[in-house]
Amino acid sequence: xxxxxxxxxxxxxxxxxxxVLNNLxxxxxxxxxxxxxxxxxxxxxxxxxxxxxxxxxxxxxxxIFGEPSYNISPQTRTRIGxxxxxxxxYEFMSIAQIDRFYSGFYAKWNRDxxxxxxxxxxxxxxxxxxxxxxxxxxxxxxxxxMAQDPDLMILDDYSMGxxxxxxxxxxxxLAKFVRERKKTALVTSHIVQDMEQLxxxxxxxxxxxxxxxxxxxEFQQGLRHYRFTxxxxxxxxxxxxxxxxxxxxxxxxxxxxxxxxxxxEARLKELQITNSALSERNMTLxxxxxxxxxxx
Amino acid sequence: MIKSLFYKxxxxxxxxxxxxxxxxxxxxxxxxxxxxxxxxxxxAMDAWYNYIHIQKNFYTVIKYNALAWGAIxxxxxxxxxxxxxxxxxxxxxxxxxxxxxxxxxxxGLASLAAVCLLTMGGLAWITLALYPAExxxxxxxxxxxxxxxxxAAYFCMALFxxxxxxxxxxxxxxxxxxxxxxxxxxxxxxxxxxxxxAYLAFAFxxxxxxxxxxxxxxxxxx
Numbered sequence: 001x002x003x004x005x006x007x008x009x010x011x012x013x014x015x016x017x018x019x020v021l022n023n024l025x026x027x028x029x030x031x032x033x034x035x036x037x038x039x040x041x042x043x044x045x046x047x048x049x050x051x052x053x054x055x056x057x058x059x060x061x062x063x064i065f066g067e068p069s070y071n072i073s074p075q076t077r078t079r080i081g082x083x084x085x086x087x088x089x090y091e092f093m094s095i096a097q098i099d100r101f102y103s104g105f106y107a108k109w110n111r112d113x114x115x116x117x118x119x120x121x122x123x124x125x126x127x128x129x130x131x132x133x134x135x136x137x138x139x140x141x142x143x144x145x146m147a148q149d150p151d152l153m154i155l156d157d158y159s160m161g162x163x164x165x166x167x168x169x170x171x172x173x174l175a176k177f178v179r180e181r182k183k184t185a186l187v188t189s190h191i192v193q194d195m196e197q198l199x200x201x202x203x204x205x206x207x208x209x210x211x212x213x214x215x216x217x218e219f220q221q222g223l224r225h226y227r228f229t230x231x232x233x234x235x236x237x238x239x240x241x242x243x244x245x246x247x248x249x250x251x252x253x254x255x256x257x258x259x260x261x262x263x264x265e266a267r268l269k270e271l272q273i274t275n276s277a278l279s280e281r282n283m284t285l286x287x288x289x290x291x292x293x294x295x296x
Numbered sequence: 297m298i299k300s301l302f303y304k305x306x307x308x309x310x311x312x313x314x315x316x317x318x319x320x321x322x323x324x325x326x327x328x329x330x331x332x333x334x335x336x337x338x339x340a341m342d343a344w345y346n347y348i349h350i351q352k353n354f355y356t357v358i359k360y361n362a363l364a365w366g367a368i369x370x371x372x373x374x375x376x377x378x379x380x381x382x383x384x385x386x387x388x389x390x391x392x393x394x395x396x397x398x399x400x401x402x403x404g405l406a407s408l409a410a411v412c413l414l415t416m417g418g419l420a421w422i423t424l425a426l427y428p429a430e431x432x433x434x435x436x437x438x439x440x441x442x443x444x445x446x447x448a449a450y451f452c453m454a455l456f457x458x459x460x461x462x463x464x465x466x467x468x469x470x471x472x473x474x475x476x477x478x479x480x481x482x483x484x485x486x487x488x489x490x491x492x493x494a495y496l497a498f499a500f501x502x503x504x505x506x507x508x509x510x511x512x513x514x515x516x517x518x
Contacts, residue, residue: 049516053387053388053514054381054384054387054513054514055515055516056515074389074390074392075390077390080388082384082388084385088380088381088382090376090385092307092308092376093304097307100300100303101303101304103300105389105390105391
């Protein structure tokens with residue numbers, strides 16, 4: 001089966017200057033929720049802009065349902081639901097007006113799904129969107145995408161500006177909708193711990209490249225966190241094929257690796273690093289993400 | 297889909313359109329009262345002398361009306377579409393991008409056309425009631441470039457708002473002012489009688505200009 005999203009050898013630079021994406025490759029299969037993770041400046045926004053069709057890559061190929069992402073046909077656009085950063089919508093419209101507007105474009109428009117979410121807000125249907133809080137606007141944006149009934153949903157930083165309650169509400173509805181209707185979703189968020197309960201697969205970007213693409217489970221089982229004490233703060237330690245990343249706080253050194261304890265110990269010995277015994281520690285997704293990509 | 301696009305534009309434009317109708321009607325009433333004042337308190341000859349010999353148009357007060365409403369209609373429509381990159385919403389609709397923009401502009405231009413028709417209709421009523429029919433023909437020739445300026449102003453304002461780069465925005469603003477001035481160079485009646493076609497063609501060609509920054513936005517090259 002053809003992947004829903006396929007990006008090959010994607011490169012992009014703004015005005016021919018710094019290369020933001022550097023040979024980016026990934027695929028998104030149908031029926032799963034993908035989390036696109038990356039620190040600020042990793043190339044996440046550029047990738048999302050290319051996927052949403054608002055940026056033509058300098059070179060390479062990014063296809064959605066087999067069509068170039070920057071030139072998707074109107075028919076295929078009906079199969080793609082976009083949630084833009086900041087939950088952008090036509091704020092001059094009311095709850096009822098925006099439903100009436102969008103329903104004219106989509107044959108499968110499901111008004112009930114939209115109004116089910118709107119009822120949660122407890123607002124009259126003539127309430128204007130610009131008078132809503134950020135959390136309420138996020139519900140409108142999500143309700144509209146769900147009513148569109150797309151096959152692929154791309155949600156850019158859905159958590160932006162949301163408090164814990166609205167974030168949870170958003171995630172609960174999104175997860176239920178995607179799982180029950182077997183949709184594909186690609187989400188980004190600055191709140192990595194949310195992804196732990198939401199996504200099936202993750203793609204981690206760092207410096208314009210994909211450094212991890214795997215299922216969430218495989219990633220969490222594969223990446224390990226070791227800690228040891230070293231009076232010289234692990235001087236001489238560097239990332240290589242065994243040590244994925246490391247950091248030191250005072251004399252406590254954290255090493256992140258996809259290898260087992262014996263392999264890491266052997267590598268530390270080779271590097272002649274004085275250390276106490278290695279202890280293995282459990283990690284949340286957020287800790288694993290920061291461990292792999294670094295704090296800065 | 298087109299109906300939905302018009303519905304969105306109607307929500308944005310309806311109160312502005314009402315405002316335009318009230319202001320235009322108010323100006324027409326003012327013109328009527330002014331001409332009647334001259335005719336009743338002075339004489340019909342004074343009115344005729346002012347118009348034909350001094351070339352003092354009795355409808356000058358409406359000169360910049362279409363220009364102002366052209367700019368206001370475009371502003372009302374496009375300021376909501378361009379704030380925080382909202383053009384993305386328009387360009388994700390399942391319609392060809394140029395079609396969605398053209399239908400949007402069609403709604404604004406239809407509103408402006410309504411103002412122009414009200415202006416022409418009102419002036420026709422006033423003129424035919426008070427002057428010989430030939431004067432009405434002259435009024436039409438005289439106001440045509442003023443009304444065309446409204447369309448040029450609409451396109452220039454759309455171009456200004458759709459342009460994502462501030463440097464180009466400033467250049468387009470300057471260009472828009474120059475374009476606007478072109479339509480108001482002639483002083484007396486019938487001033488543009490022999491060149492009107494060229495001015496109308498120019499206003500029509502300007503209609504393609506807003507597509508350029510919009511498509512640059514779509515490609516992300518700004």
